[in-house]
Amino acid sequence: xxxxxxxxxxxxxxxxxxxxEDFLEEENRNxxxxxxxxxxxxxxxxxxxxxxxxxxxxxxxxxxDHQGTDVFxxxxxxxxxxxxxxYVNLRPTNGSIGIYWTNYYNVVAxxxxxxxxxxxxxxxxxxxxxxxxxxAKFLRAFAYFHLVENYGGVPLVLEEIRSSQSEFSRAxxxxxYQQIISDLDDALSGVDENPSLYGRVSKDAVxxxxxxxxLTQGYKDFxxxxxxxxxxxxxxxxxxxxxxxxDFASLVSRENQRNSEVIFSMLxxxxxxxxxxGNNRHLLFKFVYDVYPGxxxxxxxxxxxxxxxxxxxxxxxxxxxxxxAATIRRLMIAEVDxxxxxxxxxxxxxxxxxxxxxxxxxxxxxxxxxxxxxxFSPDGLTQVHFPMFKKFDDPGVPYTNPGxxxxxxxxxxxxxxxxxxxxxxxxxxxxGDPGKAAEHLNALRLRADLETMxxxxxxxxxLILDESAIEMAxxxxxxxxxxxxxxxxxxxxxxxxHAALNNAIKQHHxxxxxxxxxxxxxxxxxxxxxxxx
Numbered sequence: 001x002x003x004x005x006x007x008x009x010x011x012x013x014x015x016x017x018x019x020x021e022d023f024l025e026e027e028n029r030n031x032x033x034x035x036x037x038x039x040x041x042x043x044x045x046x047x048x049x050x051x052x053x054x055x056x057x058x059x060x061x062x063x064x065d066h067q068g069t070d071v072f073x074x075x076x077x078x079x080x081x082x083x084x085x086x087y088v089n090l091r092p093t094n095g096s097i098g099i100y101w102t103n104y105y106n107v108v109a110x111x112x113x114x115x116x117x118x119x120x121x122x123x124x125x126x127x128x129x130x131x132x133x134x135x136a137k138f139l140r141a142f143a144y145f146h147l148v149e150n151y152g153g154v155p156l157v158l159e160e161i162r163s164s165q166s167e168f169s170r171a172x173x174x175x176x177y178q179q180i181i182s183d184l185d186d187a188l189s190g191v192d193e194n195p196s197l198y199g200r201v202s203k204d205a206v207x208x209x210x211x212x213x214x215l216t217q218g219y220k221d222f223x224x225x226x227x228x229x230x231x232x233x234x235x236x237x238x239x240x241x242x243x244x245x246x247d248f249a250s251l252v253s254r255e256n257q258r259n260s261e262v263i264f265s266m267l268x269x270x271x272x273x274x275x276x277x278g279n280n281r282h283l284l285f286k287f288v289y290d291v292y293p294g295x296x297x298x299x300x301x302x303x304x305x306x307x308x309x310x311x312x313x314x315x316x317x318x319x320x321x322x323x324x325a326a327t328i329r330r331l332m333i334a335e336v337d338x339x340x341x342x343x344x345x346x347x348x349x350x351x352x353x354x355x356x357x358x359x360x361x362x363x364x365x366x367x368x369x370x371x372x373x374x375x376f377s378p379d380g381l382t383q384v385h386f387p388m389f390k391k392f393d394d395p396g397v398p399y400t401n402p403g404x405x406x407x408x409x410x411x412x413x414x415x416x417x418x419x420x421x422x423x424x425x426x427x428x429x430x431x432g433d434p435g436k437a438a439e440h441l442n443a444l445r446l447r448a449d450l451e452t453m454x455x456x457x458x459x460x461x462x463l464i465l466d467e468s469a470i471e472m473a474x475x476x477x478x479x480x481x482x483x484x485x486x487x488x489x490x491x492x493x494x495x496x497x498h499a500a501l502n503n504a505i506k507q508h509h510x511x512x513x514x515x516x517x518x519x520x521x522x523x524x525x526x527x528x529x530x531x532x533x
Contacts, residue, residue: 034120041123044114044132051110051139052199053276056266058103058143059414060280062305063096064150064512065477068499070491071313071469072478075287075306075384078376078497085307086498087505092516092532100150101515104143108157111140116160134190137183138201138209144183145213148176149480152511152529167525174222177213184210198258198267199411204238205264208415211235211423216484218430228431235424238263239440242417244447249326251418252391257411264415268408279408281392284474285309287385292368293342294334294349297399301332301388308386309473311375312495316470322449323470328387330354334367342366352387376497389474418444419476422468425459426485434459441467461485483510506531 037043066072067085074085081088084096114136118129147154155168156179171179188206195202211234218227245251245261258265268279286304290297297303309328317324334349343349348367356371370379375386394408421440428436434456442453444467454463468481482488488510492499499505508531519526 034117038117038120039122041121041125041128043121044118044124044129047110047114047117048132048135048139051107051114051136052266054103054107054110055139055142056268056276056412058100058107058146059266059412060277061096061099061103062284062307064100065479066474067307067479068492068496068505069478069482069488070465070495071310071316071473072285072307073310073496073498075304075308076376076498077378077383078501081502082498085496086502087492087509088502090509090513090532092513092519092528094513097512098515098517100512101147101518104147105157107143108140108147109161111136111143112157113160115140115158130190131192132190134187134206135201138187138191138206141180141183141187141213142209144176144180145209145216146477146480148173148180149216149483150512151514155526168522169525170527173220177217177220177222180213181210181217184213199265201264204241205415207234207238208263208417208420208423211238211420211427215423215427215430216480218427219484219486225431228427232424232427232431232433232436235420235427238420239417239424242420244417244421244443246447248323248448251416252326254394254410257413261416261418262411262413263417263420265411265413267411270409272407275407275409278397278406279394279410279412280305280406281412281474282394282397282408282410283406284392285386285389287388288382289332289350289385289388291381292332292350293338293340294336294345294347294367295332296336298335299397299399300335300393300395302394302397302399303401304388308375308384309389310495310497311372313469313473314372314375314387316466318450318452320450321470327389327391327470327473329390330387332388350385392474413475416475418471419468422464422471425467426461426464429459429461429464437464444471461487465491508532 063084067074068087074082083090083094115133118133121129153170153172153176156171156176158179184206187201188203191201191203191206193203211231214227214231214234217223218225218231242263243260245256245259250256251259251261268275282302283305285308286302287308288304289295289301330352331348332350334343334345334347337344343366350368350370352370354372356373357369362369368379370385376384379385392410394410397408400406421443425437425440428434437459438454438456441459441464445453465481465485465487469478479488482491489505489507492505493503494500508529511529513532514526514528519528
């Protein structure tokens with residue numbers, strides 16, 4: 001039957017060719033040729049804008065950044081297995097592994113197109129060309145940094161690809177790092193110190209990323225102690241010009257999302273055309289709450305994306321740390337009257353006490369009370385429930401079901417000086433100056449209204465990682481931080497309940513597998529990481 005279907009399609013196509021000759025010769029007015037595009041001095045801006053857009057998609061796919069770490073896990077009871085979070089039978093066919101690779105190589109491809117075509121743009125000024133090339137090289141460096149840390153040495157594609165290619169070989173990690181640093185050096189000389197348009201890459205965005213790249217390189221066998229010193233110096237330059245917002249609640253408020261601390265963001269906004277799919281951070285780390293009395297599907301709370309903070313994450317907040325109330329929601333207010341009449345709109349609906357309540361007190365309440373230690377214990381309504389994140393809330397954005405665009409309007413902050421301070425602290429520690437490291441950690445703690453400051457002799461990698469977990473939760477790749485510091489296996493087994501149950505994480509999991517589709521298309525020339533053959 002298959003051959004007859006193919007023949008039928010071929011005949012219909014042939015009939016179409018013989019009867020529609022005039023139609024086929026009509027001018028395609030939707031086609032924008034290279035000649036037309038590149039004759040516009042603004043063409044490079046358009047090509048670079050495409051790379052920015054590709055980065056929006058890459059930075060809203062979080063599976064490899066969050067899951068399988070010490071502070072984030074899967075949203076299931078502590079049973080069963082997961083390849084990505086628990087490291088059980090993680091294979092090259094895992095879908096998230098392939099999507100992450102594709103998303104970041106799409107950024108590379110878009111940046112390469114801009115870089116390769118820049119000299120062909122007619123009428124463009126030298127300043128505009130330099131800025132556009134600098135932005136494109138920053139975006140390419142950002143993408144390759146995520147690729148090399150997740151997959152190890154990867155193919156270095158530095159020119160626009162205009163024809164089908166399948167034979168690629170992997171550069172070494174050191175070669176990829178050399179290219180990243182080269183791109184960042186070019187970007188630093190090309191982009192503006194203070195861009196006229198908000199959202200463009202600035203010199204401080206480049207300095208921050210280079211500081212993080214050098215910090216990471218310093219741990220590697222091709223790195224050196226100088227990398228830590230250089231990272232600290234770059235971070236100091238950025239910190240001087242981007243003071244911390246006075247209080248953390250103001251920092252994460254929707255109304256104050258563009259402030260002195262922000263260095264680089266992905267922009268969305270309310271325009272459905274320019275917004276694209278929309279930011280989805282407002283969906284992170286939330287459980288199925290709408291089955292509880294007094295709750296409904298809400299434009300305030302929204303639905304969740306299927307991952308959860310670990311119990312360890314909630315334990316990290318010291319008494320009085322203002323970041324706790326700004327990050328998570330322990331109290332959920334009823335948005336409708338409950339069917340049994342026990343809870344009215346505006347009443348408490350669900351409460352998560354910081355310290356356990358006695359059963360007698362719990363029984364006296366008309367609302368649900370979920371103690372610490374019970375976040376992954378079924379209660380008859382949900383299997384998993386925990387204080388939900390609020391730091392990314394986007395009130396008023398429509399509630400959306402899976403498979404529908406999230407339409408989030410908030411900026412997605414990718415780089416801010418809160419992280420720059422953490423980079424500086426870690427770099428100083430590794431450079432042998434714990435006193436300077438403590439200064440930067442204490443600046444964050446002081447902003448959080450904590451009274452106890454850390455002493456230089458108390459600063460170690462675990463303390464910095466704990467501080468980063470609180471300060472940057474959900475904003476950056478926790479997995480990359482744990483890998484960089486050599487703490488991934490230790491802290492996953494100690495603090496991730498699902499991964500600890502399965503005890504499957506091994507040394508080879510410090511790299512992800514090369515996606516099977518990429519391996520197959522290359523005919524094996526791309527190679528596979530150890531442990532995944």
